[in-house]
Amino acid sequence: xxxxxxxxxxxxxxxxxxxxxxxxxxxxxxxxxxxxxxxxxxxxxxxxxxxxxxxxxxxxxxxxxxxxxxxxxxxxxxxxxxxxxxxxxxxxxxxxxxxxxxxxxxxxxxxxxxxxxxxxxxxxxxxxxxxxxxxxxxxxxxxxxxxxxxxxxxxxxxxxxxxxxxxxxxxxxxxxxxxxxxxxxxxxxxxxxxxxxxxxx
Numbered sequence: 001x002x003x004x005x006x007x008x009x010x011x012x013x014x015x016x017x018x019x020x021x022x023x024x025x026x027x028x029x030x031x032x033x034x035x036x037x038x039x040x041x042x043x044x045x046x047x048x049x050x051x052x053x054x055x056x057x058x059x060x061x062x063x064x065x066x067x068x069x070x071x072x073x074x075x076x077x078x079x080x081x082x083x084x085x086x087x088x089x090x091x092x093x094x095x096x097x098x099x100x101x102x103x104x105x106x107x108x109x110x111x112x113x114x115x116x117x118x119x120x121x122x123x124x125x126x127x128x129x130x131x132x133x134x135x136x137x138x139x140x141x142x143x144x145x146x147x148x149x150x151x152x153x154x155x156x157x158x159x160x161x162x163x164x165x166x167x168x169x170x171x172x173x174x175x176x177x178x179x180x181x182x183x184x185x186x187x188x189x190x191x192x193x194x195x196x197x198x199x200x201x
Contacts, residue, residue: 016041022057034124034128077105088101
């Protein structure tokens with residue numbers, strides 16, 4: 001079996017991209033939307049598929065509710081004891097057919113955080129690349145136009161999309177390009193300035 005191209009990967013993850021675009025269209029900041037969809041992608045990897053249902057939601061109130069719940073889970077993942085004050089995620093639980101609650105995230109916190117970083121640094125670098133999807137949409141529009149002409153020549157796949165997908169190459173080798181989740185203890189508060197100084201030393 002031939003290795004997949006970037007185009008194949010983008011086509012396979014169109015549904016994930018659609019959820020990302022749905023979240024950003026409803027006001028979620030792009031970085032948070034990437035994290036949110038990465039969380040949903042990780043859940044799908046462990047057998048909890050919500051993405052196929054989320055992409056079909058058109059009611060804005062339900063989308064805003066979902067965004068609030070996913071954002072709260074991400075916030076809790078970044079805090080050492082963040083789950084103690086947030087006990088319910090009813091919409092996510094419903095979409096997961098009651099196989100999920102806030103205790104799941106608390107119990108699997110370390111694994112989830114590592115999984116999110118792996119997705120964001122790997123496949124996420126393609127899935128959340130706006131330029132790549134613009135190129136894919138333009139190519140698909142050209143293919144559709146060529147088919148409509150019946151005897152028109154099919155367009156060639158753009159070079160960026162025709163490249164073979166190399167998972168090892170997708171993970172950045174330079175530290176500045178990596179994703180990182182940081183957790184803080186509420187018992188020892190840290191000022192913003194101290195954090196900035198630490199990472200700018």
